[in-house]
Amino acid sequence: MTKRSxxxxxxLSVNFLFGQSLNLDNNLxxxxxxxxxxxxxxxxSGINKFEYKKSTLEVGTVYSMRFNPKLSxxxxxxxxxxxxxxxxxxVFINHQYxxxxxxxxxxxxxxxxxxxxxxxxxxxxxxxxxxTIYQNVDYFTNPTKNVLRHSLRFKMRYSHKLFxxxxxxxxQPTFTNYKDVIVFGTTKVSFLPQKQxxxxxxxxxxxxxxxxxKLIHNLTIGFGYKFSKDFKKN
Numbered sequence: 001m002t003k004r005s006x007x008x009x010x011x012l013s014v015n016f017l018f019g020q021s022l023n024l025d026n027n028l029x030x031x032x033x034x035x036x037x038x039x040x041x042x043x044x045s046g047i048n049k050f051e052y053k054k055s056t057l058e059v060g061t062v063y064s065m066r067f068n069p070k071l072s073x074x075x076x077x078x079x080x081x082x083x084x085x086x087x088x089x090x091v092f093i094n095h096q097y098x099x100x101x102x103x104x105x106x107x108x109x110x111x112x113x114x115x116x117x118x119x120x121x122x123x124x125x126x127x128x129x130x131x132t133i134y135q136n137v138d139y140f141t142n143p144t145k146n147v148l149r150h151s152l153r154f155k156m157r158y159s160h161k162l163f164x165x166x167x168x169x170x171x172q173p174t175f176t177n178y179k180d181v182i183v184f185g186t187t188k189v190s191f192l193p194q195k196q197x198x199x200x201x202x203x204x205x206x207x208x209x210x211x212x213x214k215l216i217h218n219l220t221i222g223f224g225y226k227f228s229k230d231f232k233k234n
Contacts, residue, residue: 022229023049027188029202029222039068043220045186045202054085062186062204064218074101075206075216077184091115094131103211104140112151124157124165133172148175149182164193183207190224200224 026046033039043064050057058081066073076099083092092115098108116129130152137145151172158165169185187203200223206216 020053020230021049021051022227023051024227025224026226027200027202027222027224029200029220031220037068039066041066041073041218041220043202043204043218043222045188045204056083056085057081058083064204064216066218072102073216075099089115089117090127090129092129092131102213102216103208104142105137106140107138109136110134110149114151116153124159125155126157127153127155129153129155147180149173150175159193161194162191164190164198166190179209181207181209188224193226196226198224198226 030042079096081094096110112131112133114131118127133149155168167187173181189201191199
C-alpha cells in the first residue's frame with residue numbers, strides 16, 4: 001500500500017467511525033464491439049461519501065480500459081474532495097490524481113480550493129462551483145508541466161421513479177492560455193434507482209486541447225450498486 005493510499009484509508013476510516021451518514025454508489029460497465037476488430041471496453045466509476053454534520057468527504061473514481069485485442073487504453077482518475085457547508089455555500093479543497101496510458105502521463109496531480117452553490121428542487125438538484133487548481137504533470141518522456149487552472153463545474157441530478165439522471169462537467173482552462181483547456185464530464189442514467197442494484201448507462205468524456213490524443217470518449221452499459229446508511233441517533 002502506498003503512502004497516498006494509506007492516508008486515504010485513514011481518512012475514510014476516521015470519517016466512517018465518527019460520521020453521521022455513509023453513501024456508496026459504484027458502477028461497473030462495459031461494451032463489446034465486433035465491427036472490424038473485436039474491441040472490449042471496461043469501466044468502473046464510483047462516488048462514495050462520508051458525512052459528519054456539515055462536513056463531507058467525497059471520493060470519486062473513474063477507471064477505464066480498452067482492448068482491441070491488445071491494451072489500447074488504461075485511464076485512471078481519483079478525486080478526493082473535503083467540503084464544508086456554510087449556509088447555502090459549500091467551500092472545499094480537493095486533490096486529484098490521474099494516470100493516462102494513451103496520453104503517456106505517468107502522474108498528474110491537481111490541488112485545488114474553491115466554493116460552490118447548490119439549489120434543490122422537487123425533481124432533484126443543480127449546483128455550480130469554481131476552483132483554482134495547481135496542476136503538476138509528469139509525462140513518460142516529455143518535460144514536467146506545472147500550470148494554474150480555472151475550474152468551472154456544473155452538476156445536475158434529476159430523479160424519477162423509473163430512472164435517475166446524473167451529469168457533472170468541468171471546464172478547466174489555464175490562467176495564461178485559454179486555448180489550453182481540459183473538459184471532463186460524466187453522465188449516468190440509472191434505471192429503477194430505488195433498488196440496491198440497478199441497470200446503468202454511463203458516458204465519460206475527457207478532452208485535452210494540448211494532447212496528441214485530444215478526445216477520450218466511452219459509452220458503456222452495465223450494473224450499479226448503491227448502499228446508504230444513516231448513523232444519526234434518534
